[in-house]
Amino acid sequence: MNPIKHVAIIMDGNGRWGTSKKKSRNFGHKQGLKTVEKIIKESIKNKIKYLTLYAFSTENWKRPKNEINYLFSLLHNFLTNKIDELNKEKIRLFVIGKKKFSKKLNDLLKYSEKLTSKNKRLQINLALNYGSKSEIINALNKLKNKNLTVNAKNISKNLYTKNIPDPDILIRTGNRKRLSNFLLWQLAYSEIFFENKLWPDFNEKDYNKILKKFKNTKRNFGKI
Ligand code: FPP
DSSP states (O other): OOOOOEEEEEOOOHHHHHHHTTSOHHHHHHHHHHHHHHHHHHHHHTTOSEEEEEEEEGGGGGSOHHHHHHHHHHHHHHHHHHHHHHHHTTEEEEEESOOOSOHHHHHHHHHHHHHTTTOOSEEEEEEEEEOHHHHHHHHHHHHHHTTOOOOHHHHHTTSTTTTSOOOSEEEEOSSOOOOTTSSTTTTTTOEEEEOOSOGGGOOHHHHHHHHHHHHTOOOOTTOO
């Protein structure tokens, strides 16, 4: 059976869920946050050590201002209300992506990271203003500036995800089969699960089904 250390998720379908309920896209994001909380709890139950969530991509800045503001206010309220609880649960919060937000949100993110930095039960990597291509370009530039050899080990050590094992599993909800500039380097050997359900409808049972399927998959890493 394959042990599961790291699960990465593209939480797609909030907007469509909101409009399918004759409500706003933002209503879908609000509901999506409830799924995030369920999946965090279920990850702990399954003794998963790293959960990486794609919350905001570098491309998401092209969305209407009202949606962007709503997403960040959701994140702000979530952290303000829940960070102490996450800390008590021994959960570490870590941001991957460029922290280029309002001073208020940047400060809250830094505070949350520092507060939880010693926690070891589950690390949540929140991908915010994240783009994989620019992450890789950044890493290559760092190697150039430090005059280091370009090899796989050095590239990995200069990504946002340095010291984090590559994901065993990528889940994308929302019935779309693409990677959307997410962890392109780190997903090289991950098992990918595309789920038709929209993120707000995804639940513990769906998650456990995927984890079970993974545990029974033979992973070859290029060998036979
Ligand atoms: C993609 O769905 C989802 C996002 C861009 C945002 C994800 C945010 C959440 C799940 C809630 C907030 C999370 C935290 C951690 C505070 P989409 O809007 O692209 O859906 P669509 O394909 O239906 O348009």
